[in-house]
Each structure stands twice: as C-alpha cells, then as structure tokens.
Amino acid sequence: MSAVVDTKRISVPEIIAKKAVRQPVVCLTCYHAHTARLLDSHVDLMLVGDSLGMVIHGMENTLGVTLEMMILHGQAVMRGAKKALVVVDMPFGSYEESPQVAFRNAARVISETGAQAVKLEGGERMAETVHYLSQRGIPVMGHIGLTPQRIQIFGGFKTQGRTEAEWPAIEADAKAIAEAGAFSMVLEGMAEPLAAKITGQVPVPTIGIGASAECDGQILVMEDMLGLNPKPPKFVRTYANMGEDIEAAVKAYAADVRARTFPGVENVYQMKKKTG
Numbered sequence: 001m002s003a004v005v006d007t008k009r010i011s012v013p014e015i016i017a018k019k020a021v022r023q024p025v026v027c028l029t030c031y032h033a034h035t036a037r038l039l040d041s042h043v044d045l046m047l048v049g050d051s052l053g054m055v056i057h058g059m060e061n062t063l064g065v066t067l068e069m070m071i072l073h074g075q076a077v078m079r080g081a082k083k084a085l086v087v088v089d090m091p092f093g094s095y096e097e098s099p100q101v102a103f104r105n106a107a108r109v110i111s112e113t114g115a116q117a118v119k120l121e122g123g124e125r126m127a128e129t130v131h132y133l134s135q136r137g138i139p140v141m142g143h144i145g146l147t148p149q150r151i152q153i154f155g156g157f158k159t160q161g162r163t164e165a166e167w168p169a170i171e172a173d174a175k176a177i178a179e180a181g182a183f184s185m186v187l188e189g190m191a192e193p194l195a196a197k198i199t200g201q202v203p204v205p206t207i208g209i210g211a212s213a214e215c216d217g218q219i220l221v222m223e224d225m226l227g228l229n230p231k232p233p234k235f236v237r238t239y240a241n242m243g244e245d246i247e248a249a250v251k252a253y254a255a256d257v258r259a260r261t262f263p264g265v266e267n268v269y270q271m272k273k274k275t276g
C-alpha cells in the first residue's frame with residue numbers, strides 16, 4: 001500500500017473556528033492551477049476573485065466578468081488546490097436580481113468547479129440572498145465596504161467609512177450578512193477603526209484588504225504581493241519583484257535567440273543510432 005498523504009481539505013467550520021482561538025485566516029486570490037499548487041500548503045483559503053478580469057484579462061473594472069470566466073478559472077484552481085478552501089466570486093449580474101437567480105448561478109459554480117463556497121458583494125440589501133443560499137447548502141462569504149462591482153455608484157475605488165457618519169450603515173451591513181448566515185466576510189477598503197470595530201461585533205471571521213490588522217484574517221491579490229502590478233494600491237505589501245524577474249528572463253531569452261545560443265546542445269534531439 002502506498003503511503004497515505006495528508007490532503008484533507010480545510011472545511012468551512014474550520015475557518016469559522018479560527019476566530020474563537022484568534023488564529024489568523026490566511027487568504028490570497030488565485031486564478032490558475034499552477035499558482036494554486038504553489039499556494040496550497042501555505043494559505044487557508046484561496047479566492048478565485050472577479051479581480052481576475054482586471055488582473056489577467058486586462059479589463060478596466062470587474063463589471064465585464066462573466067459566470068463562465070469564473071467557472072473556468074474556478075476549475076483551474078481546483079485542479080491545483082488540494083488542502084486550501086476554495087471560494088469563487090459571483091460576478092456582477094449573476095446574483096443581484098433575486099435569491100432564486102443567485103441560487104441557480106451559485107449552484108452552477110459549486111457543481112461545475114467543486115469549490116466549497118461562493119462570495120458575493122453587498123450588505124443589508126443582499127442579506128436575504130445570503131440566507132437563501134446558505135439555507136440551501138451553499139456557504140457564502142460576504143464582502144462589504146469598498147465593493148468594486150459598485151464602482152459606478154462610488155465613482156471609483158474609494159475607501160469607505162472615513163467619516164463617522166458613514167459607520168452605522170456599514171456596521172448594519174456586517175450585522176445583516178452575519179445574521180443571514182455568511183460564514184465569513186471580506187472587509188475591503190475601509191477606515192482602520194471601523195474594520196476593527198466590526199471585527200469585534202460579528203461572530204464570524206472578518207478578512208481584511210485595505211482594512212485593519214485587527215481583522216481575523218487578511219487577503220491580497222496574489223499578483224499584487226508578487227510585484228506584478230506596476231501601480232499597486234497603498235494597502236499592498238510586495239513580497240517579490242516578479243514583474244522585474246519576468247522582464248529580465250524574457251530579455252535574456254530574446255538575446256539568446258538572436259545570438260543563436262538557444263537552443264543549446266542539451267536542448268536538441270539527435271537522430272536515433274542505427275542498430276544491426
């Protein structure tokens with residue numbers, strides 16, 4: 001018998017349980033199989049974010065991302081992720097209309113990708129939908145504060161809750177989706193003390209991005225922290241300079257091809273030796 005490899009996947013209840021024991025929930029976005037494999041043993045949760053429209057498809061915002069794109073990338077990530085919990089973003093237009101439409105589309109995401117959960121943007125106005133999905137077997141991660149799918153309403157990617165007058169509405173959003181059954185929630189782009197306050201008010205883990213170190217977990221767009229975004233937002237810490245590394249590698253390859261030093265003897269095939 002072959003050795004038993006520990007590939008048990010982290011579950012939704014295990015993510016929730018981390019809050020009580022103050023274990024930070026480590027999250028990154030992930031859009032491909034090869035990066036999923038590299039991230040798998042280091043993160044608790046991978047989010048197939050609709051930011052993929054901007055980050056890998058070059059779109060100006062996330063509004064043009066389709067359900068088909070999310071399913072395709074969700075399938076790719078699931079082929080590389082064996083231990084981490086995988087969450088797939090519901091794209092703009094796939095869940096806002098009604099809880100029923102949201103369920104139909106979320107069920108496609110879950111059944112066609114094998115991911116554990118979906119994420120959708122919105123607080124109080126989406127609470128009924130969060131409840132409808134979680135009651136029917138689909139774990140939902142909430143997302144409040146700066147919700148990029150409302151870029152046209154906000155007039156840009158603008159940090160929320162920087163005046164106290166804005167706080168009650170955002171606190172009500174957090175409370176509403178927690179009560180509706182969200183298993184965790186992303187707090188994006190909000191003033192630090194507000195994110196800290198909400199983290200103290202809800203029973204499920206808060207996952208911050210441009211929020212606060214007091215959130216129960218953190219998420220970043222992987223390409224941003226790897227140095228692949230030439231103009232990263234202020235909330236990003238870059239842990240590698242992959243943009244520079246890729247350019248240097250491509251430059252060296254181009255020089256080798258032009259000098260005919262690639263391929264080398266080690267890269268080419270000789271004729272088979274004649275036998276007999």
Ligand SMILES: Nc1nc(=O)c2c([nH]1)NC[C@@H]1CN(c3ccc(C(=O)N[C@@H](CCC(=O)O)C(=O)O)cc3)CN21
Binds near residue numbers: 146233
């Ligand atoms: N590459 C990438 N990283 C992300 O984190 C990300 C995406 N794309 N696309 C979808 C959303 C959009 N996000 C963004 C993008 C830019 C800012 C930004 O420029 N913020 C300003 C502050 C703006 C203000 O408060 O007025 C900053 O300087 O950080 C914020 C969130 C976060 N998400």
Ligand SMILES: CC(C)C(=O)C(=O)O
Binds near residue numbers: 049051186209220
């Ligand atoms: C930034 C995270 C939270 C997200 O929603 C995305 O990547 O789409």
Ligand SMILES: [Mg+2]
Binds near residue numbers: 049050051089
């Ligand atoms: Mg998103």
